[in-house]
Amino acid sequence: MTQELTKKLLQEKFPTREAITTEIINLQAILNLPKSTEAFMSDIHGEFAAFDHVLRNASGNIKIKIEDLFNGRLTSKNQQELAFLVYYPSQRLKIIKKNFAQAEDLRQWYLDTFAQLLELLKYCSTKYTRSKVRKALAPEFVYITEELLYGDFASTDKQNYYAQITTDIINLKSADQFIIALCHTIQRLVVDHLHVVGDIYDRGPHPDKIMDRLMKHHSVDLQWGxxxxxxxxxxxxxxxxxxxxxxxxxxxxxxxxxxxxxxxxxxxxxxxxxxxxxxxxxxxxxxxxxxxxxxxxxxxxxxxxxxxxxxxxxxxxxxxxxxxxxxxxxxxxxxxxxxxxxxxxxxxxxxxxxxxxxxxxxxxxxxxxxxxxxxxxxxxxxxxxxxxxxxxxxxxxxxxxxxxxxxxxxxxxxxxxxxxxxxxxxxxxxxxxxxxxxxxxxxxxxxxxxxxxxxxxxxxxxxxxxxxxxxxxxxxxxxxxxxxxxxxxxxxxxxxxxFEKPNSYYQLRHQSQFITKVLHEFGITDKTGHLINGHTPVKKGHSPIMADGKMLVIDGGFAEAYHQTTGIGGYTLLYNSYGLQLVTHQPFTTREQAIKQLSDIVSTKRVVEQEVARKTVAETDIGKQLKQQIQQLEELLATE
Known part of the structure; x- marks a missing residue:
């Protein structure tokens, strides 16, 4: 796109000096937000149930946020119940509602759950602009959710106002739909972007369901396996x-x-x-x-x-x-x-x-x-x-x-x-x-x-x-x-x-100097760069972290066929503003058992790399794009 065309498009989008300055202020502010969370998965091999569960629990991240927020206020059992409600809201609601013989008890549970989910949603949305959070909300509940999410509940002037909103949600029989919408928004916000590093197909029975799920995902890229x-x-x-x-x-x-x-x-x-x-x-x-x-x-x-x-x-x-x-x-x-x-x-x-x-x-x-x-x-x-x-x-x-x-x-x-x-x-x-x-x-x-x-x-x-x-x-x-x-x-x-002789890459990738050479070949000269692989299941007793932390292998064996070799049910990787964390998952049983018995995939996290200071949007690829937009807007402003 030529500079003249870019300038023309910007002028059409921001026709006044006030519109330009407002956008510059907005973009500059976004650059200072903490970097959002990326999740990495690989070698899913048709294992839809395990993949879906890890996606729903955000590689164990949702449970950690619940613990951070509600420790000392909710028991471990109540925290687990809340976590599974977020993972599987439709299914868990059917089970939970059977436990209430009295309508008033169910009504109180709804009110308590609204409060907990809204508090959790607010906690998960702190890294984002209100505009981005709004886009993640269910359209039919945007107004209601924003009123309750950003409301001043300490103000006596609006206490009856907020109480009436929650009461009407229940009276109009929209409580279940509201809870489901909140849970799906939390799932969406906890992980902002998903990378699948190859091999969705073969071995397991449902790669088509995985593809259907990914096609509905808000932000994803795929590397071909x-x-x-x-x-x-x-x-x-x-x-x-x-x-x-x-x-x-x-x-x-x-x-x-x-x-x-x-x-x-x-x-x-x-x-x-x-x-x-x-x-x-x-x-x-x-x-x-x-x-x-x-x-x-x-x-x-x-x-x-x-x-x-x-x-x-x-x-x-x-x-x-x-x-x-x-x-x-x-x-x-x-x-x-x-x-x-x-x-x-x-x-x-x-x-x-x-x-x-x-x-x-x-x-x-x-x-x-x-x-x-x-x-x-x-x-x-x-x-x-x-x-x-x-x-x-x-x-x-x-x-x-x-x-x-x-x-x-x-x-x-x-x-x-x-x-x-x-x-x-x-x-x-x-x-x-x-x-x-x-x-x-x-x-x-x-x-x-x-x-x-x-x-x-x-x-x-x-x-x-x-x-x-x-x-x-x-x-x-x-x-x-x-x-x-x-x-x-x-x-x-x-x-x-x-015997299938592997390429020498698989021996050399243990060496930091070699990984640096590969990263340079693909244009990565920053010392904080990493190479992330799937493809080769990490055997029992072997570390997925190599080359002084520059090389990460995240094929831990989602597929049932690999569990005996790896001894685990897969790795995922999380990259947030605090650094890189490798998550180890135990083999998944069945979705039905997980929902009924609240049996989560037991996950352990290992810090691969920790940032000295929290990484901001300004230090990401999106940040580079925003800086270019700011520069273009400033040039446009200079001609006004």
């Missing part, structure tokens, strides 16, 4: 991404998300699977003990689908590797390494027996050629993903709010890694005779992803093939390993062949 890329790729028309996605869903007994949530018919895939495959113990789905066990017939169907789509995947991968020699993945063409009888495979000069093979549709002479029925099935499935309205809405939101990386308030948010060699030199990918590495690699991959998504009719162009590369490529920032040994884990018993 490797599992998210499969769904973006499927919506962009990549058969390779579709095959990988369906294989993972079958592996974790999550095909319902494809059929029920996104309306994609798997009948033709099921018929293909039934025609060519038998039950195979290697392809039995992993079951969640908390979910109902499928029938034997359902397990058999999933098993066969799992095999069918895995073989289609391996064939498509061979085709893509031949199509893209620049990917340097020739060693991952696995089907051609099988012997003629498909009983043995030769890797790096060593022969291994095949266990639980299922290569009925693989032609020894042309191993990567799809059968006509396989081609028809994967084409139909790809088109179904492209044309799923609900998936398109979710992926449009992903594209609107998402990115390969984000620099925000001196923090670099990256899901996986920044690929480097053993010496810490940036590694890259050569496309059209140009080597892309470091930040330039991220920008290339994001540009291609956006291009592929915008034109979902291409399935074998470079941009779409790069989506699959992001999932599994040797220098993919989202994968972070040299090779994905899916084939070996299915068909070779020797565990040595299963």
């Amino acid at each position: 490797n599992h998210d890329i499969l769904w973006l790729g499927a919506a962009a028309g990549s058969p390779l991404c579709v095959a990988n996605l369906l294989r993972i869903c079958a592996r974790y007994n999550n095909l319902a998300i494809v059929e029920d949530a996104y309306g994609i018919n798997l009948r033709h895939l099921s018929l293909l699977a039934e025609k060519y495959y038998q039950d195979n113990p290697c392809f039995a789905p992993k079951l969640n003990p908390q979910e109902p066990k499928p029938s034997n017939a359902e397990l058999s169907q999933i098993n066969k689908i799992h095999q069918a789509i895995a073989i289609i995947q391996f064939k498509l991968e061979g085709q893509a590797i031949d199509r893209r020699p620049e990917f340097k993945m020739q060693d991952r063409k696995m089907l051609e390494k099988l012997d003629k009888h498909q009983q043995k495979i030769t890797l790096n000069g060593q022969s291994y027996p095949i266990v639980h093979g299922c290569f009925q549709t693989v032609d020894y002479q042309h191993p990567y050629q799809l059968l006509p029925q396989e081609q028809t099935v994967i084409t139909q499935l790809t088109q179904a993903f492209v044309h799923s309205d609900k998936l398109r809405r979710h992926m449009d939101f992903f594209m609107q709010k998402g990115s390969m990386y984000l620099v925000y308030n001196n923090n670099l948010l990256v899901h996986g890694c920044v690929p480097v060699d053993e010496q810490g030199n940036f590694e890259g990918l050569t496309i059209n005779h140009h080597l892309y590495c470091g930040k330039e690699l991220f920008d290339l991959l994001e540009d291609n992803l956006r291009s592929s998504y915008a034109d979902s009719h291409q399935s074998t162009d470079l941009a779409t093939d790069l989506l699959w590369y992001l999932w599994t490529g040797p220098v993919s920032p989202l994968f972070g390993k040299r090779a994905m040994t899916t084939f070996e884990r299915y068909f070779i018993a020797d565990a040595n062949t299963h």
Whole structure:
């Protein structure tokens, strides 16, 4: 935008000298407010109930504010009851109201609860302007809430006025709606902005519900994770991404998300699977003990689908590797390494027996050629993903709010890694005779992803093939390993062949000097900068805080599949005016149990970094924007 156009727009918005000076005063004042709270989450993997609970309790922050405010006035039990009312107002109101036999007792509870919630709301809103708080209030209760929130209850002149308002709320049977509105506003104000550092999809059963929840969130950004890329790729028309996605869903007994949530018919895939495959113990789905066990017939169907789509995947991968020699993945063409009888495979000069093979549709002479029925099935499935309205809405939101990386308030948010060699030199990918590495690699991959998504009719162009590369490529920032040994884990018993060598980044990220180098590559030179990762679950006994506090890994394992490895139920990170706090969450049970028994996720907080003086809005990215606006307004004022 040119300076002349900017000036013209400002003149239209602030036509008088008084309007300009009022806005300057307003913006200058905002710069002195405390920095609002950011929350960071990653690797949610479809675990909606746990994600939703952490969002509702603001990573334990709401409970802490209740303790700060009401210690000495409310018992621990009453504080817990108030906290859960804020988390789940609709559900808790139904339970609470059953405990009152007398209408007058319920009326008094309403009056007491109004007072407590209003006091808590006022406490949570101290970092914001009245204008911002007003925008967070439920529209139908804005006037009433502001009168009660900012009222002078010590004044005898207005005591009857305030009493009449609260009495009428109850008499007009609006008490429940008013409480629900107050609770939702408190949830909104405690955390001002949410960062999700990748992997909303796969493993758990309800990524679609997570996306619906995020689309209603007041302020959020998303960094794409490797599992998210499969769904973006499927919506962009990549058969390779579709095959990988369906294989993972079958592996974790999550095909319902494809059929029920996104309306994609798997009948033709099921018929293909039934025609060519038998039950195979290697392809039995992993079951969640908390979910109902499928029938034997359902397990058999999933098993066969799992095999069918895995073989289609391996064939498509061979085709893509031949199509893209620049990917340097020739060693991952696995089907051609099988012997003629498909009983043995030769890797790096060593022969291994095949266990639980299922290569009925693989032609020894042309191993990567799809059968006509396989081609028809994967084409139909790809088109179904492209044309799923609900998936398109979710992926449009992903594209609107998402990115390969984000620099925000001196923090670099990256899901996986920044690929480097053993010496810490940036590694890259050569496309059209140009080597892309470091930040330039991220920008290339994001540009291609956006291009592929915008034109979902291409399935074998470079941009779409790069989506699959992001999932599994040797220098993919989202994968972070040299090779994905899916084939070996299915068909070779020797565990040595299963090893996936991680990028050297994961060793070097413990060193402060290396993290400083990475931050500089992305334009962060401030000494207070941090690099925030997800992707790799932090194992028991390992610290998520590395490189003298510059490196933070917040994948603590939301997914049930990772709980045994991590020993916890996930990490979240909070960044407020006082500094950075890492929050550890215990595994979530069920939403119903939490609401009924007031069983919160037990959270412990660890201070990562504490500010000497409280950080203000002036020291944030928003503050920089406000300073620019002030400068423009002052220049406009000088011409008046």
